[in-house]
Amino acid sequence: MKPNRALIIMIILSIAIFSVVSAGCTATGQQSPASPLPTAVAAPAPDCPALVFTDREFAFELQRTLGASYSGEADIGECLATASRIKEGDFESWYSEWNKTADNFRTAGDGSLAAGHRVTAMEAYYRAATYYRTAEFFLHGNPADPRIVETWGKSRESFRDALSLDVVPYEIVAIPYENTTLPGYFYMVDDSGTSRPLLIVQTGFDGCQEELHPYAIEGIKRGYNVLTFEGPGQGEVIRVQNIPFRHDWENVIGPVVDYAVSRPDVDEDRVALWGISLGGYLAPRGAAYEPRITALIADGGTYDVGQTLLANLQNGGGASANMTKIELQEWLQTDPVEFNDAIRDAMARDTGTRWLNENGMFVFDAGSPAQFWAKWMDFSLVGVAEEIRCPTLVGAGAADHFDPDGVQAKALYDHLTCERELMVFSDDYGAGSHCQLGAFAQSFAARFDWLDDQMGMSK
Numbered sequence: 001m002k003p004n005r006a007l008i009i010m011i012i013l014s015i016a017i018f019s020v021v022s023a024g025c026t027a028t029g030q031q032s033p034a035s036p037l038p039t040a041v042a043a044p045a046p047d048c049p050a051l052v053f054t055d056r057e058f059a060f061e062l063q064r065t066l067g068a069s070y071s072g073e074a075d076i077g078e079c080l081a082t083a084s085r086i087k088e089g090d091f092e093s094w095y096s097e098w099n100k101t102a103d104n105f106r107t108a109g110d111g112s113l114a115a116g117h118r119v120t121a122m123e124a125y126y127r128a129a130t131y132y133r134t135a136e137f138f139l140h141g142n143p144a145d146p147r148i149v150e151t152w153g154k155s156r157e158s159f160r161d162a163l164s165l166d167v168v169p170y171e172i173v174a175i176p177y178e179n180t181t182l183p184g185y186f187y188m189v190d191d192s193g194t195s196r197p198l199l200i201v202q203t204g205f206d207g208c209q210e211e212l213h214p215y216a217i218e219g220i221k222r223g224y225n226v227l228t229f230e231g232p233g234q235g236e237v238i239r240v241q242n243i244p245f246r247h248d249w250e251n252v253i254g255p256v257v258d259y260a261v262s263r264p265d266v267d268e269d270r271v272a273l274w275g276i277s278l279g280g281y282l283a284p285r286g287a288a289y290e291p292r293i294t295a296l297i298a299d300g301g302t303y304d305v306g307q308t309l310l311a312n313l314q315n316g317g318g319a320s321a322n323m324t325k326i327e328l329q330e331w332l333q334t335d336p337v338e339f340n341d342a343i344r345d346a347m348a349r350d351t352g353t354r355w356l357n358e359n360g361m362f363v364f365d366a367g368s369p370a371q372f373w374a375k376w377m378d379f380s381l382v383g384v385a386e387e388i389r390c391p392t393l394v395g396a397g398a399a400d401h402f403d404p405d406g407v408q409a410k411a412l413y414d415h416l417t418c419e420r421e422l423m424v425f426s427d428d429y430g431a432g433s434h435c436q437l438g439a440f441a442q443s444f445a446a447r448f449d450w451l452d453d454q455m456g457m458s459k
Contacts, residue, residue, distance in 0.1 A: 051063055051066075052080065052083040052084065053083065053086075053088055053089075054088065055088050055089045055351050056351075056352065057351040057352040057355055058083075058086070058088070058089065058094065058351065060433075060434075061134065061137060062079065062083050063433065063437055063438045064134075064437045064438075065079055065130060065131075065134045066079050066438060067437045067438040067439075067440060068127075068130045068211075068214070070214065070440040070441065071213065071214035071217060071440070072123060072126060072127075073126040073127060073129070073130045073213065073214065074127055074130045074131070075127060078101060078105075078127065078131075081101075082097050082098055082100075082101045082131070083097075085097045086098075089351050091138040091139070091141070094135070094137070094138050095135050095136070095138065095139060095147070095151075097135075098131050098132075098134045098135035099131075099132070099135040099151065101131045101135075102128045102129075102131035102132040102134075102135055102154065102155075102158075103128075105124045105125075105127050105128040105131065106124070106125070106128040106132075106154070106158055108124045109121045109122075109123075109124030109125040109128060109158070109161070109162075112124060113165075118165050119165075121161075121165060122162045122165035122166055123162075125158045125159070125161045125162035125165070126158075126159065126162040126213075128154075128155075128158040129155045129156070129158040129159035129162060129210060130155075130211075132151050132152075132154045132155035132158060133152070133155040133208060133210065133211065135151050136148060136151040136152050136155065137206070138355060138358075139151070140358045140359045140361075140362035140363075141354070141358040143361075143362050148239060149239050149240065152208070152235075152236075152239050155208070155210065156208075156210060156236075159210040159213070160172070163185075168187055168188070168217065168220060169187070169188040169189075169190060169191040170185055170186060170187045170188065171185070171186045171188075172184075172185060173185065173186050173227075173259070175229055175255060175256055175259045176255060176258070176259060177231075177252070177255045177256075178255075180241060180243070182229050182230060182231055182237060182252075182255070182256070183209070183229065183230050183235070183236045183237070184209070184227055184228060184229035184230070184256075184259075185209065185213075185216070185227070185228050185229075186225065186226075186227050186263075187216040187217075187219070187220055187225065187226040187227075187228075188220075188225050188265065189220055189223060189224070189225060193264060193265050194265060195264060195265055195266060195267045196223065196224065196225045196265060196266070196267055197223070197224050197225070197267050197270035197271075197272070197455050197456075197457065198224065198225050198226070198227060198260055198266045198267065198270065198271045198272070199216075199219045199224040199225070199226045199227070199272045199273075199274060199451070200226075200227045200228075200229070200256060200257075200260065200271065200272065200273045200274065201215045201216065201219075201226060201227070201228045201274045201276070202228070202229060202230075202231065202273075202274070202275050202276065202279045202282065202283060203230070203234055203235075203276055203277065203279055204234075204275065204276055204277030204278030204279040204280070204281075204282065205233075205277055205278035205359070205360075205363065206277070206359055206363070207234065207235070207276065207277065208230065208234070208235040208236075209228040209229060209230045209234075209235055210235075212228040212276070213228075214440060215228075215274065215276075215444075216228060218444045218448060219448075222448055222452060222457060223457055224272075224455075224457070225265055225266060227256070227260055229256055231249070231252040231256075231282070232244060232245055232246050232252065233245030233246070233363040233364065234363070238362070238363050238365075242365070244363060244364050244365035244366075245363050245364050245375070247285075247375075247378035247379045247380075248285070249281075249282040249283075249285040249286045250285060250286050250288065250289035250290065252282075252286065253273070253282075253283070253285075253286025253287070253289070253290050253293075254286070254289070254290055256286075257271060257290055257292050257293070261292065268292065269294065270294055270455050270456070271292055271293055271294055272293070272294060272295040272296070272297070272451055272454070272455060273286065273287055273293045273295075273296050273297070274296075274297040274299060274447075274451075275296075275297065275298055275299060276299050276435055277299075277300070277402075277434065277435055278302065278379075279298075279299070280298040280299055280300045280301045280302040280394075280395070280408075280409075280412075281298075281302035281303075281305075281379050281381065283296060283297070283298060284296060284298050284301070284302075284381055284384075284385060284388060284392070284412065285381060285384060287388050287390060287392075288381070288384045288385065288387040288388045289387070291389065293390050294390050294391075294454070294455070295390055295391050295392075295393075295451055295454040295455055296388065296390050296391070296392040296393070297392075297393045297395065297447055297450075297451065298392065298393070298394045298395060298409075298412060299393075299395040299435055299443075299447065300394075300395045300396050300397060300400060300402070300403055300406075300408070300409050300434065300435060301394035301395060301396060301403075301408060301409035301410075301411075301412035301413060301422075302379075302381075302403070302408045302409075302412065303380075303381050303382075303385065303408050303409075303411035303412040303415065304379075304380040304381060304382055304408070304411065305376050305377055305379045305380065306325045306328070306329065306377040306380060307325075307380075307407075307408070307411065308407070308408070325377065328377070329374055329377045329378075332370045332371075332373050332374035332377070333370075333371075333374045334370075335367075335368055335370045335371055336370055339369070339370050340368045340369050340370050343357060343369040343370075344369065347369075357369045357372060360372040360373075360376060364376065381412060381415065382415075385412055385415040385416055386415060386416070386417050388416060388417075388418050389418050390418060390419075391418060391419040391420070391421075391454045392416055392418055392419070392420045392421075393420075393421050393423055393447065393450050393451070394409050394412050394413045394416070394420065394421070394422050394423070395409065395423050395424075395425070395435075395436075395447070396409035396410070396422065396423070396424045396425070397424070397425050397427070397431065397432045397433050397434060397435070397436060398424055398425060398426045398427050398432040399427040399432030399433055400432065400433060400434045400435075401434070402434045403434075406424060409422065409424075410422065421450065423446060423447070423450070425439070425442065425443070425446070429442065431443065
């Protein structure tokens with residue numbers, strides 16, 4: 001089926017709206033007038049208050065950075081002062097100011113270390129690592145930009161310098177994968193070599209594993225050894241190894257579990273997997289084919305990327321209501337010029353749409369928006385979710401604008417045939433956002449209590 005002009009417009013409207021929604025909150029930045037594309041179809045009113053910025057994508061990412069304050073890997077005053085100097089909706093201004101802040105605290109840490117103040121240096125390095133990571137976030141519009149690898153490298157170097165000064169035992173590990181390796185950190189309760197339950201934590205669409213350090217520390221507190229890693233499309237693997245995302249994540253989780261159970265300090269009968277953000281699709285996909293996973297957390301649950309697009313098309317009515325997911329994907333695979341031109345126009349007018357598509361093309365190694373969306377539509381658990389056998393916790397946020405009304409999380413939950421629980425976080429105390437960013441105390445308490453019960457860790 002070749003879409004007619006009306007159908008093309010409806011597809012673009014659906015993706016533009018989905019792009020803004022998935023970026024955090026439905027609203028536009030101030031860098032340019034609102035796009036006529038998203039306004040042609042009504043979108044749900046946002047319930048996401050601006051934080052410093054009226055640009056909702058910038059506000060959301062600031063909230064994400066502020067959330068690292070829970071573990072001492074950011075500080076509120078430093079974040080707010082940096083944000084106050086950023087030009088609204090300007091990606092270059094975002095990079096410049098966060099990079100300056102990161103440089104400042106990297107230098108401060110070096111000075112403290114030279115003076116013999118280990119703890120002060122460690123804390124400064126952790127914060128610098130967060131700020132470098134935040135600085136790099138919006139650079140992906142030009143995959144050849146040398147600042148991507150340079151700034152990511154400064155973030156990882158600062159993080160590892162902090163780890164070397166910390167008291168938690170750890171190893172930097174290389175996990176065998178196909179004809180290469182995947183990078184990981186193995187955090188230990190102690191250095192006794194005692195076999196313990198293992199928690200594997202992985203990120204999603206736009207994260208690096210250093211951001212998972214707070215999850216690892218919470219696991220250590222509760223008696224788990226913890227393994228974090230980056231797979232195709234993530235962190236070092238896309239930036240240095242140039243390996244893009246793949247939808248069949250079972251081919252990633254299998255080697256990770258192979259490595260984990262080969263260690264004498266891992267209880268192979270108690271291996272949990274926690275996937276964050278798009279990891280709420282990746283981890284369930286892996287667990288469906290990996291019987292050695294004994295408990296699973298999908299944070300937040302994702303069932304089928306194409307489902308949301310189709311729902312928007314069908315709600316729009318007209319000829320578009322009869323288009324199937326396969327037809328939409330096949331059309332996108334032809335790399336239609338009219339689609340790419342319209343999406344790029346929407347990207348120029350809206351920060352959230354721009355970021356989602358730029359990052360998507362970067363992590364999928366896609367040369368156009370159409371190629372990115374065609375590949376992303378492969379991310380589906382249809383006919384797969386039913387194969388998950390371990391107890392599974394599906395998370396959702398009541399105000400998560402990546403998944404309005406928890407449609408994706410509920411769909412995953414409904415298709416599970418294993419022991420399962422759907423945990424919806426309200427926004428009464430700020431825990432309703434995507435992956436409960438900014439409300440880690442509530443998130444960790446609820447999820448780890450569930451995990452402890454499943455893994456026999458409750459006391």
